[in-house]
Amino acid sequence: MTVRIRSTLMSIGAAVIVLAACSTGDEPAPGEPEGTEGTAQDSRDVSVQLYQAPTSFNPLIASIGPNHLISQLHWDGLVSVGPDNEYESRLAESWSVSEDGMTWTFDLRDDVTWSDGEPFTADDVLFSFELYADPASGSANAGKFASVDGAAAFADGEADSIAGFTAPDDHTFVVSLTEPNSAFLIDLIQPILFILPEHVVGEFPVEELTDHQFFREPTVGLGPYVFQRWVTDDQIEFHPNPQYRNELHLDRVFAQFLTTDVAMAQLETGEIDYAQVAAADATRVEQIDGVTLHRDEGPGVMALHTAHDSGKLADVRVRQAILHAIDRDSLVDEVLNGEGKVVDTLIHGPDWAMPDDLTHYDYDPARAQALLDEAGWDSETPVRLEVTPGQADRDTIVTIVAGQLQAVGIDATVAEMESSVMAERIGERDFDLLISGYGMFNIDPAAMDARVKCNQIGGSNLSGYCNEELDELLEQGIATADQDERQQIYAEAQRIMNEEVPIILLYSPNNLAGTSAQLQGFETAGSVSNHFWNAADWSVGG
Structure with missing residues (x-):
């Protein structure tokens, strides 16, 4: 048993979890067809627990924890939160703000490709932000962009685009505000405003996006592990993104809703590799051989x-x-x-x-x-x-x-x-x-x-x-x-x-999580709904 205790002021709260399950012994992994059983030596599968049943990959609607977690696997955003209370570079390699606090410039990575092979550009970011700012899309975040130049005219149907969102080149996105905002980044990370593929979502009527089937079964993603299928109504299978910018170390990730009691039992038996830990179970988890307890001061x-x-x-x-x-x-x-x-x-x-x-x-x-x-x-x-x-x-x-x-x-x-x-x-x-x-x-x-x-x-x-x-x-x-x-x-x-x-x-x-010896590279940052921020670094071993 190993205990890691790190006090950080950046663990985000709206409470949701994902359990990671490894295929061990001769039993098939969750959702794995009969006859394709792996072994502890050759399996590179994990599963992640969700404390509530996931419903959608749609980042436009009001975010709930499990949806935010599965979206963290499939999508990506400009900025996230890393350890030690710091903003984490994601699709934006760097950013800057003008002295008057009214212009934010994001320099985008040049090594990002959508999972279907289409190039990722600043146009995808501009497209996504216009959807977030458009009440007609069903966006729960439209209010965040009231001070963006031209947002009001766009929302009222008086303009076809938002003047304050521009993409001067393929790898630069600029936000121009009508009022200073020295804390604009905080609006991008709670929840994370994930970027959507213009070449796919742009074909759908804006007024149909809230319930569009694409967000139940997305075919394109930017995250490390992209949606493959719903195994059951509350379990999802993810595969590595073949176009991801870094080498990935897992073959499959399974995200499944499990209650606290079931999750703790399966963590103890080794049937899963990650679970959110209830406070009442923290002492018990500390005593389980082969399980690491992660404890952070809660930000939420x-x-x-x-x-x-x-x-x-x-x-x-x-x-x-x-x-x-x-x-x-x-x-x-x-x-x-x-x-x-x-x-x-x-x-x-x-x-x-x-x-x-x-x-x-x-x-x-x-x-x-x-x-x-x-x-x-x-x-x-x-x-x-x-x-x-x-x-x-x-x-x-x-x-x-x-x-x-x-x-x-x-x-x-x-x-x-x-x-x-x-x-x-x-x-x-x-x-x-x-x-x-x-x-x-x-x-x-x-x-x-x-x-x-x-x-x-x-x-x-x-x-x-x-x-x-x-x-x-x-x-x-x-x-x-x-x-x-x-x-x-x-x-x-x-x-x-x-x-x-x-x-x-x-x-x-407090932000509590338990991981098995098999799951390597897991690190908390932010709240439990941000626990998959570094899924690209996960591997199996032990």
């Missing part, structure tokens, strides 16, 4: 989200009462076995961005009841805690939280639903307290923008919260590169977030 949050536009929990006193009703310290200490920390605002890094005068909502049922009384709360109002089951930590948390809310007069019940149903509820704005984990909130405080700005409603702003005063501060925050100025701006922004409680923050969980 686990939080409860309410649809503000539904009005049910619209009174800020009710949201504050919910926080006081939940014993968050005990959740971290007892359910997570200390594998995390309680946070009172989305941003918990870097250090300069953290004000020291935020209100800490300690466990105080009496205060919770008083706030509910002030708000005129009707104790017969039903409140659902929506969860997609399968993650042990999360399943336990919602059960405990429901009981603690009931204790202060909130009629809370746990509502389990599949991820597809959850997505529908989100689209219909029909959820009360939806639990979700996500985010990279320790790189730059501008990371909060996508979750709370008014123009992100319908995209990453899951709760539909809108505060014009906060928006103005966040605009000021990205308009300057001066750290002292930004510190003051974001301190005030975080005070608003802390008081308004637009998102009911529970804790920031």
Whole structure:
């Protein structure tokens, strides 16, 4: 048993996993036809676990963890996140920003080819970014590009293209903004804005992209391992990209949904090579021979989200009462076995961005009841805690939280639903307290923008919260590169977030993963939904 412990401020949160399975002994690999069994000596197959069932490779729609992970294998983006809290070069070999913060230039790699042999060029990047900025495509990220020159005219149908996206040559992509944005890169990595093939997707009607079959079974990719087939409804087989820029060391990768309990059992028996590890299982995993536990400080949050536009929990006193009703310290200490920390605002890094005068909502049922009384709360109002089951930590948390809310007069019940149903509820704005984990909130405080700005409603702003005063501060925050100025701006922004409680923050969980001795080269960077960032470096051995 080997334990690797590295504290990094860059592990991204929205919580999803992928299990890697190796073909061992005489048993066929997952989905492998009878008669083609490998052995531990000659197999170069792994499988990756997804804590929820994957549904699509479509990067335009709202991202969920498992979809983001499988997309990391098949697609690629300009920039990602690597270890040690650093931006990682991907398709963009380098980038620069003008002194006024209004022009970003990306120098693209010249050794990249699509898996079908077609050349990758800056035109693919321009095409993809126009899709991301176009609400007609179903893009959940259109709000991120409101300050791009010409984006508004394009979205309104007044222009055929976006003036602020240009490709002066095959290996250069330029973004011109109408307002300074010193933190533009953060918008490209949470989630990663993967690049799509213009020569394929460009043939499809834009208004049909949300549900297009291509994104269920993509035929072209840029990532190290490209889609081959759906083995079952929740298991996917990937093959090496024959055009990938570096040598690859695996023959097949299998991505499969497995619940926490099943994943831990199969990790212990050697049936899989990678699994997200629940906090309650960390000590057990440390004791398994041949398994390495990877532990990082989490960059994301686990939080409860309410649809503000539904009005049910619209009174800020009710949201504050919910926080006081939940014993968050005990959740971290007892359910997570200390594998995390309680946070009172989305941003918990870097250090300069953290004000020291935020209100800490300690466990105080009496205060919770008083706030509910002030708000005129009707104790017969039903409140659902929506969860997609399968993650042990999360399943336990919602059960405990429901009981603690009931204790202060909130009629809370746990509502389990599949991820597809959850997505529908989100689209219909029909959820009360939806639990979700996500985010990279320790790189730059501008990371909060996508979750709370008014123009992100319908995209990453899951709760539909809108505060014009906060928006103005966040605009000021990205308009300057001066750290002292930004510190003051974001301190005030975080005070608003802390008081308004637009998102009911529970804790920031540690990033835990387990790998077998067979899987070599795995390294965490960012959150669990970024765990496949270096899949091109994976190999089998041991």
